[in-house]
Amino acid sequence: MTPQRLVPQHLLVLLALALSATLPASAATEMTLYRGEPVSTQNITLGGWGSGYAVESQKEYYSGTSSIQIHTDGYYAGGRIDFTPPVDLTDALANRETYLVFTVRFPAIEADSDLGGAGPALPSTDRPPGLGPSGPYAGGGAAGEATGPAMGYFRVVAVVNGMSLVADDQPIDIRRTESGWTTLSLPLAALRGARPSGRAMLSRLVVFGDRPDDFYIGEIRTAIDDTDIVFDEAPEDQTVSPGDLVQLNATANGGLANLEFVWDFDKQDGLQEDAYGETVQHVYTDPGTYIVTLRVRDINGVKPDLVQEVTVTVAQ
Numbered sequence: 001m002t003p004q005r006l007v008p009q010h011l012l013v014l015l016a017l018a019l020s021a022t023l024p025a026s027a028a029t030e031m032t033l034y035r036g037e038p039v040s041t042q043n044i045t046l047g048g049w050g051s052g053y054a055v056e057s058q059k060e061y062y063s064g065t066s067s068i069q070i071h072t073d074g075y076y077a078g079g080r081i082d083f084t085p086p087v088d089l090t091d092a093l094a095n096r097e098t099y100l101v102f103t104v105r106f107p108a109i110e111a112d113s114d115l116g117g118a119g120p121a122l123p124s125t126d127r128p129p130g131l132g133p134s135g136p137y138a139g140g141g142a143a144g145e146a147t148g149p150a151m152g153y154f155r156v157v158a159v160v161n162g163m164s165l166v167a168d169d170q171p172i173d174i175r176r177t178e179s180g181w182t183t184l185s186l187p188l189a190a191l192r193g194a195r196p197s198g199r200a201m202l203s204r205l206v207v208f209g210d211r212p213d214d215f216y217i218g219e220i221r222t223a224i225d226d227t228d229i230v231f232d233e234a235p236e237d238q239t240v241s242p243g244d245l246v247q248l249n250a251t252a253n254g255g256l257a258n259l260e261f262v263w264d265f266d267k268q269d270g271l272q273e274d275a276y277g278e279t280v281q282h283v284y285t286d287p288g289t290y291i292v293t294l295r296v297r298d299i300n301g302v303k304p305d306l307v308q309e310v311t312v313t314v315a316q
Contacts (some may be wrong), residue, residue, distance in 0.1 A: 029092040033083070033205075034220040036064025047080040049206050054079025060105050062181055062218025067105070070207055071214050075155050075168075078208035081220075086201035089160065089222075093188050093200045096302055097226045099256045100156070102184040102207070103219040106149035109177055148174045151209030154184060158191055159204035165191035169210075171258050171299070181218060185256040188222075190300040227255040229296055229306040239313045242285055246312055249279050250294055257298040267291035267309070284314045 039046060039056050046054040046068060057069040070079035092098040152172055158165045167190040176183040205220070232251040240246055252259060263275040265282045271293060275282070284290060289311060296306040 029095050029098050030222055030224055031087070031092070032219070032221045033087055033202075034068065034081070034217065036062050036066060036218050038066055039068070043084050045082045045084065047082065048078075049080050049208075050077030052077035052079055052208065054081055054207075057216060060216040060218065062103050062105070064218075067216040067218045069214065069216050070209075072151065072207070072209040073212050075208050075210055078155075078206055081205045081207070083203055083205075086203040089188070089200045089202045090198075092222050093160070093191075093195065095224070096187065096189045097224050098188050099185045099223050099225055100158075100188055101219075101221050101223050101256065102217055103181050104184055105181050105216040105218060106174070107214065108149055109174060109180060109182065148172075149209075149215065150213040151211050151215075153210040155208040155210070156186065156191075157204075157206040157208075158202060159206075160200050160202050161196045162203075163194050163196070165193040165195075167191050173258065183256075185223075185258070187257070187300050187302045189302050223256060225256040227253075227303075229254040229257065229259065229298065229303055231296075231306065231308065234308050235292070235294055235310045237311045237313075239315060240284070242287055242314055243283060244314075245281055245283055247279065247281050248292060248294070248310070250296070250308070251278055252296045252306060254296070254298060254303060257303050258300065259296055260299050262295045262297060264293040264295075265290065265312075267293055284312065287314045287316045289313050 034042060034044060046056060048054065051073045053071050055069050056066055058066050059069070060067045068079065068081065072078040149172060153169050154172060155170065156167045158167075167186050170184070170186045170190070172182070172184060174182055207217070209215075230253055232253055233249065235248045235250045238246060238248075248263065250261060252261070261276060261278050261280075262273050263280050264271045265274045265284075268291070290313075292310050292312055294308045294310070296308075298305075
């Protein structure tokens with residue numbers, strides 16, 4: 001009988017280390033910071049910033065029995081959430097694919113069943129999202145008609161190791177509403193400021209909106225999203241006559257990323273930002289063949305752009 005050859009113990013240790021290095025580390029960076037239970041049981045205290053505030057509420061709840069009600073009066077007046085002891089975000093901050101995810105409820109948004117299953121659509125805009133509070137926002141509708149939150153963008157300040165990291169101008173897409181709860185997400189890579197060189201301990205989150213509003217936070221967590229941007233519906237080639245109104249449509253899915261749609265109507269004169277939005281319109285007055293370029297991009301620059309070219313033929 002051939003004798004068995006034993007592997008030395010030190011080689012087994014090296015093999016185990018090599019195998020562990022090949023395993024995905026994403027699970028280690030996913031955590032729940034607030035799960036909708038009483039804040040006194042989660043080592044959380046609430047307070048205000050400026051004229052804003054954060055208070056515990058049992059009026060709304062998502063995964064637990066309560067929520068955090070935030071009142072914001074603008075980008076510098078919001079609700080403060082303090083963690084004692086601080087939360088270790090070292091691995092999460094080191095991973096560009098880690099997102100901070102808030103599950104929130106805006107009183108102006110009804111349950112998903114009342115919204116036809118998908119929530120109200122965002123209004124069209126002539127500027128890209130995420131450029132600040134002066135532009136259009138998700139609310140609005142006819143006079144006296146509430147179609148969404150008053151705020152259209154949110155701002156987050158994370159205090160890590162005593163230093164403030166800030167994510168400005170994160171758009172609110174109310175189409176991410178299900179059963180009345182909306183997902184707000186931002187990559188931790190969007191937080192700007194001096195990054196800690198060692199362990200990163202989160203002691204505070206402050207949440208603001210771009211204009212006065214109230215909303216409820218049912219859950220705060222981190223999540224890993226390594227998906228690419230893909231089309232749900234890509235734009236299509238068209239043949240039209242001079243002076244016709246050309247409508248171009250596209251939808252895309254970027255996972256937790258916030259997307260913007262940037263169109264150039266004529267590749268020949270150089271790539272420009274001619275229009276923004278999922279649906280745009282343009283009129284070609286001269287016959288010819290025009291290459292239209294759509295660039296779907298992550299406003300925070302974490303995911304690579306998705307680019308699609310289509311041809312618009314303007315017949316004689």
